[in-house]
Amino acid sequence: MILTLGALMNDVVIRSGKTLTLGDEKAEIIDKSGGVNFVNILTEVRHLNGVVYLSLGSLIAEFGNAPVVEVCARLRLDIVTAQGLRTALDNMIKEATKPVDKSQAN
Numbered sequence: 023m024i025l026t027l028g029a030l031m032n033d034v035v036i037r038s039g040k041t042l043t044l045g046d047e048k049a050e051i052i053d054k055s056g057g058v059n060f061v062n063i064l065t066e067v068r069h070l071n072g073v074v075y076l077s078l079g080s081l082i083a084e085f086g087n088a089p090v091v092e093v094c095a096r097l098r099l100d101i102v103t104a105q106g107l108r109t110a111l112d113n114m115i116k117e118a119t120k121p122v123d124k125s126q127a128n
């Protein structure tokens with residue numbers, strides 16, 4: 023299932039108390055995510071028995087200190103959810119990298 027909500031950058035659009043409609047039922051959202059993390063490293067990408075293992079991290083490189091990678095999320099997705107994520111990411115990346123139509127400029 024893919025949920026699409028428009029939002030400003032860094033807005034949290036999914037939060038506790040909201041609901042998702044799943045067929046004829048409504049499921050309450052309980053957000054236990056612990057906040058928003060900027061991710062720039064894939065720390066685990068593998069699959070086994072129809073489950074995709076995906077872990078995401080943030081590289082922290084400060085002057086004078088050894089760089090570290092902080093794991094932000096460890097995801098386990100069934101293959102259907104992984105395919106939905108792939109489609110959603112593909113669509114967002116295509117939209118984000120589409121050349122600007124300069125004929126529409128002011």
